[in-house]
Amino acid sequence: MNFELTKEQRMIRDMVSAFAEKEIAPKAEYVDRTCEFPEETFKKLGDLGILGLPFPEEYGGSGGDTISYAIAVEEIGKACGSTGLSYAAAVSLGASPIYYFGTEAQKQKYLVPLAKGETLAAFGLTEPNAGSDAGGTETKAVLHRDEYIINGEKCFITNAEYAKTITVTAITGKDDRGKNIISAIIVPTNSSGLTVNSNYEKLGVRGSNTCEMILENVRVPKENLLGDSKAGFKQFLYTLDGGRISIAALSVGIAQAAFEKALNYAKERIQFGRSISKFQAIQFKLADMAMEIELARNMVHKAAWLKDNGKPFTKEAAYAKLFASEAGFRACNQAIQIHGGYGYMREYEVERYLRDMKLMEIGEGTSEIQRLVIARQLGC
CATH class of the missing domain: 1.20.140.10 (Butyryl-CoA Dehydrogenase, subunit A, domain 3)
Structure with missing residues (x-):
């Protein structure tokens, strides 16, 4: 492999570096001190095409590669760790699973606005009793007719308060060996029964939005299943x-x-x-x-x-x-x-x-x- 950056990668580095120095770094101390999510910064990142950096242009993205995306994360994080974390989570955890595993209809409905920077998404994996042991998920989703009914609790979820969708992992059944089948389901944040709180007092990255989620009989259409129901893990x-x-x-x-x-x-x-x-x-x-x-x-x-x-x-x-x-x-x-x-x-x-x-x-x-x-x- 060649460690020399391409012309396009250097251009992205210079563009993001200039933006971060002008728009992000001057607000970093304020963001840390007040724990205020830099919503306006993310609107500008969306306008620049940075939120869709690693996704194809056909889905509203910029068509960049993973190296370019990593460079952007580094430059944003250098200016402000809080902004860098929320940016990384928005792309890698919020939008990427939909790009990797979503149907064409899901990509058009959910990925396109994310790549264009019109909204954010989050990834609901961690639970109070399922941290490092992610396989210990306790949230359950039961298929009833044409809907999944979801009950459970998630914690430490980045960007959830500012997201329109959260991809939630949940147990949907048992396999032939009696082990839990964990599936991923796209949950709109305006769903009835979904509560999102942001009450954590954190040591660092204090301006990055970190939330707990409570799902009480949350109903979503079965077409919101992301990918293979048996391959969620x-x-x-x-x-x-x-x-x-x-x-x-x-x-x-x-x-x-x-x-x-x-x-x-x-x-x-x-x-x-x-x-x-x-x-x-x-x-x-x-x-x-x-x-x-x-x-x-x-x-x-x-x-x-x-x-x-x-x-x-x-x-x-x-x-x-x-x-x-x-x-x-x-x-x-x-x-x-x-x-x-x-x-x-x-x-x-x-x-x-x-x-x-x-x-x-x-x-x-x-x-x-x-x-x-x-x-x-x-x-x-």
Whole structure:
């Protein structure tokens, strides 16, 4: 594979970078402090075609590849972790399952407005008793005549309060071995019996909308079933593989922001008569940060390239997500250390990067789950 970006990929990087610097970065502190979802920013991202970046033009998208999408996530995340997370979730978890597994009618009805940026979508997988053990889903959907009747509870669902549809996983029956069949069903958020709350007090990514959902006899047409009713588990595993690429890219973006802040501060901060960037202890920190960020970025692009070329990418997506999130946390932690006491203060922003980064080691599968995925891919 060629690690040199194409002309189109560079253009997308430059366009998103310029937009993020002008429109997103100036609002990042406010978004974090107020926990206010940047709705206006997402309208502008839609106008630019960024919300439909990896989808074909026939569905209202921009026809970009996964590498281009990863680059966009990195640039947005560099400007604001909250905005980056909601963007990644809107595309990878909200819209992508409909593109991967939806019927043509579902794509026209649900994917086209998402790709055009007219609305957002969400992915309802996690439950109070089904986090890392996603197979432990308890939400049930019973087919009654021409409708599914859904009952259950979901938690930690990104963008749900601003979405028009949520793809919900639910048990729809038993297989020949007596195991639960988990299906995916598109649920409009205006459905009777659906309650969406956003009451979480979070450590980081505070401006990204995070919700709990309660489904009480929610009725949706049976044609809202997404893909094969018996393949829901495999469908969301594939969805999560793609989502891990985006979380890895987001980790790289936040880490890059922390590194640049630390490098600039080290050059400006004078102690003992010279810039602290001249001290070997600081130089080694910066060198390690730069090295690990670049390695993480390369792994993200490799996983994205494999996905674009129709090759297996489960292991590489896990590599990217695991390494980028943990290396990113190290980078953000060292950025605070380089800033000393100032790094502990909100004014200097680096403490926000650390708070935002922590979720990257948890969401889309914890670091422990990534290691389990990798071990299984190795045949252990």
